[in-house]
Amino acid sequence: MKPSVVTIEPNGHFCDDCAVRGAAVCSSLDAAELREFEHLGRRVHFGSGETVFSEEEITTSFYNVLEGVMRLYKLLPDGRRQIVGFALPGDFLGMNLSGRHNFSADAIGAVTVCQFAKAPFSRFIEDRPQLLRRINELAIRELSQARDHMVLLGRRSADEKVATFLLGWRERLVALKGLSNTVPLPMSRQDIADYLGLTIETVSRTFTKLERQGVIEIIHGGISLLDPARVEAMAAA
């Protein structure tokens, strides 16, 4: 990993050319509000492996992911890690009650976020219930995903976990980039293992097994889904 540097763009960027304008929290704002809103956020770049925020850190900002992928994770005191999710463009991060982040987030590859200072953002929400409603929607969606993931972690076999992950990840990329049987996997095997509650060896073996069965092909930086139906059958169980 090269020593990457956090970069804050000097200015000149506006919501107009923002890729996630229609998708993210911003989708609840009209043109006039958006103009006001864009003064609150600033684009910030993070290099690969860079930490955007850490668990237990006091929340000073909210983040809207614009580009790239992030891993969201929690650590146990002895170093065991559980990845609670991957963030993609359009995802909104930083909501919490205690005033502290309840997970850590770092960049997988280059990442651009739209960063909002907590206080002005909170003030902006204050008299815009539709923005609050939008944030509530996002929280409820995440809650639903979290529950699905609990089922996976608590009750599924390694094969089912991996198959479910591949389909779910592809599904999320479809929404961003359109349908394709080529599924880029920017995260490492260790990341996948920590997301699925497995070890890196088990993930690797399962990939190899799927490839030998002719169900997927392991390619550089991802996999190719040769037989999506079979993968779905494995995931459904």
Add this chain to the structure above:
Amino acid sequence: MKPSVVTIEPNGHFCDDCAVRGAAVCSSLDAAELREFEHLGRRVHFGSGETVFSEEEITTSFYNVLEGVMRLYKLLPDGRRQIVGFALPGDFLGMNLSGRHNFSADAIGAVTVCQFAKAPFSRFIEDRPQLLRRINELAIRELSQARDHMVLLGRRSADEKVATFLLGWRERLVALKGLSNTVPLPMSRQDIADYLGLTIETVSRTFTKLERQGVIEIIHGGISLLDPARVEAMAAA
């Protein structure tokens, strides 16, 4: 399980004598609003084992738990079950995006809920941002708990799971009934197993092991924490 019957109280119950008035969603309402609010909800009783709502069912109501304990769970097609949480008085259930419940809920022992029809409740929220903010708070808290539970399911050993569960459950009861080393466990061993991603045998054996170590005592309908510090040590790992 005797054939229990859902009972709707004829009327005459008001928020004034509601045990969770200060704790639940209602805590965001002033006296005048509460008066209006109480016409929206009706108290409904469920017998032991009774299902309050099922996953994939269209959401017609929201629920505020007033008395008793509920298990919230998801089933895989082959019958494997993951309990995603237990609901206690003050908990608010039914929020979702798709218009369908994303888990099932049933009563563990007798339960009383305050049931709100979806449409009037949504209308009531409409111009009361502080109620929406309260609901958002509850969602964010649950999200944080869900992530903690993911760590437990994905990365903790059976011993750690059981110890963590006992402490967490006690913690929730403390908030309702005050501190005590006697921890009632109204749910079955199977429920605990399905909550922790274990089998009933492993839960039973772990309880027995803890008892033999003199850390807990298994009593009728629950356990007694003889050595909370040791349990905490097991949970921390």
Add this chain to the structure above:
DNA sequence: ACTCAAATTTGATCTGAGTCAATCGGCTTT
């Protein structure tokens, strides 16, 4: 108290996934 059914505990055995240990392959650096 007595009976039957269900829940829990206990024991014996099995196995899926973890652990430990090489090895491989692709990049980067020199």
Add this chain to the structure above:
DNA sequence: AAAGCCGATTGACTCAGATCAAATTTGAGT
């Protein structure tokens, strides 16, 4: 192009927790 490094793969072996199979306890109904 050789060396070194890091992530990924593969193999051999182990073990925590699952599975299978009885007891044993508990509880509701008679």
